[in-house]
Amino acid sequence: MRTIQMVDLQTQYQRIQSEVESAFAEIIRTGAFINGPAVKTFQQNLAAYLDCKYVVACGNGTDALQIALMALELQPGDEVITSPFTFVATAEVIKLLGLVPVFVDVEADSFNINPQLIEAAITPKTRCIIPVHMFGRASNMQAIMDIAGRHQLFVVEDNAQAIGATYVVDGVERKTGTIGDIGCTSFYPSKNLGAFGDGGAINTSSEELYHKIFRICNHGSEKKYYYETVGVNSRLDSLQAVLLDIKLKHLTGYIKSRNKLADYYDIALAGAGDLILPARPETGHHVFHQYTLRTPSRDALQQFLNEQEIPTMVYYPVPLHVQKPYLDGRHAEGMLPVSEKLCREVLSLPMHTEMETEQAAYIIKQVINFYKS
Numbered sequence: 001m002r003t004i005q006m007v008d009l010q011t012q013y014q015r016i017q018s019e020v021e022s023a024f025a026e027i028i029r030t031g032a033f034i035n036g037p038a039v040k041t042f043q044q045n046l047a048a049y050l051d052c053k054y055v056v057a058c059g060n061g062t063d064a065l066q067i068a069l070m071a072l073e074l075q076p077g078d079e080v081i082t083s084p085f086t087f088v089a090t091a092e093v094i095k096l097l098g099l100v101p102v103f104v105d106v107e108a109d110s111f112n113i114n115p116q117l118i119e120a121a122i123t124p125k126t127r128c129i130i131p132v133h134m135f136g137r138a139s140n141m142q143a144i145m146d147i148a149g150r151h152q153l154f155v156v157e158d159n160a161q162a163i164g165a166t167y168v169v170d171g172v173e174r175k176t177g178t179i180g181d182i183g184c185t186s187f188y189p190s191k192n193l194g195a196f197g198d199g200g201a202i203n204t205s206s207e208e209l210y211h212k213i214f215r216i217c218n219h220g221s222e223k224k225y226y227y228e229t230v231g232v233n234s235r236l237d238s239l240q241a242v243l244l245d246i247k248l249k250h251l252t253g254y255i256k257s258r259n260k261l262a263d264y265y266d267i268a269l270a271g272a273g274d275l276i277l278p279a280r281p282e283t284g285h286h287v288f289h290q291y292t293l294r295t296p297s298r299d300a301l302q303q304f305l306n307e308q309e310i311p312t313m314v315y316y317p318v319p320l321h322v323q324k325p326y327l328d329g330r331h332a333e334g335m336l337p338v339s340e341k342l343c344r345e346v347l348s349l350p351m352h353t354e355m356e357t358e359q360a361a362y363i364i365k366q367v368i369n370f371y372k373s
């Protein structure tokens with residue numbers, strides 16, 4: 001049995017190695033490292049995959065979120081509602097732009113922002129909601145879009161963990177990231193569509209927003225050396241684009257492998273000890289970026305599995321509303337109890353596209369052993 005890893009990028013690469021190597025050789029031969037045709041091709045193919053009009057590739061998922069908020073022209077002091085149970089980037093860009101993050105607690109079973117608590121957090125300064133599709137499971141986008149519509153708020157989806165996931169809104173099944181005004185994703189190597197380095201993308205179906213996003217990514221310019229706004233330098237390079245374009249063709253298969261492993265974990269771990277297994281979304285499809293358990297004995301289980309050479313991760317140990325840079329007098333410990341409890345109880349098991357049955361069976365056996373001992 002191979003050593004178990006949280007993600008196995010080496011084995012995944014072996015399956016596409018020859019195709020990737022010849023595509024890389026071609027880019028190196030032509031020298032079109034930046035803004036080459038490979039980036040345009042990938043943007044078009046990703047837009048087709050997502051079923052949205054425009055994709056602008058950028059430097060990473062954090063930039064994608066920042067550029068999205070810049071394109072909405074929010075003003076300092078404007079409030080943005082988001083989840084405290086997420087990777088820091090979601091809140092970091094809000095703060096960086098002088099906006100005010102307003103954290104709303106999550107639902108325990110979906111790990112996502114609780115729509116029933118959103119309206120109570122809306123004030124005259126609220127301009128935007130950023131739902132985060134945590135661990136590959138869509139937020140309740142029907143409820144969020146209804147609230148945004150009633151209060152005329154923008155919706156920027158943090159789709160960094162959920163590319164390919166779907167949710168049914170107004171009777172139509174749609175890909176996450178394409179339901180709100182703007183979707184943002186990350187191609188960090190361990191994400192479901194991972195580059196060999198940093199990368200990200202912003203998608204929208206609004207032509208006006210597309211032009212703003214494109215300009216901001218390119219120093220505020222659409223015509224070289226003529227500037228309309230202050231922008232940033234954030235782009236995907238051609239080597240990453242050509243790799244991502246190859247992997248995009250396999251994404252549906254990758255998602256199937258993840259779901260197969262999740263199904264196996266679900267069946268084999270049902271009823272084990274005090275474990276709560278991840279719940280499927282009420283509509284649409286989960287893409288299992290992570291397979292995340294909940295248990296009050298989290299720390300002991302993690303230590304036990306570690307001793308059996310099974311890696312696990314705690315995403316995330318501390319919610320953002322009690323972290324130093326985000327303590328602003330609005331939120332204090334105890335105010336968002338579900339997020340705080342999740343941080344004490346979550347444990348993510350190894351989840352990737354290359355898991356062998358023998359490895360999965362070993363993980364399951366050891367989790368069950370923990371509850372027997």
Ligand SMILES: *Cc1c(COP(=O)(O)O)cnc(C)c1O
Binds near residue numbers: 061063089158161187
């Ligand atoms: C990974 C991630 C990001 C940031 O993406 P980077 O490419 O690492 O900048 C943002 N939000 C969430 C929820 C993420 O998981």
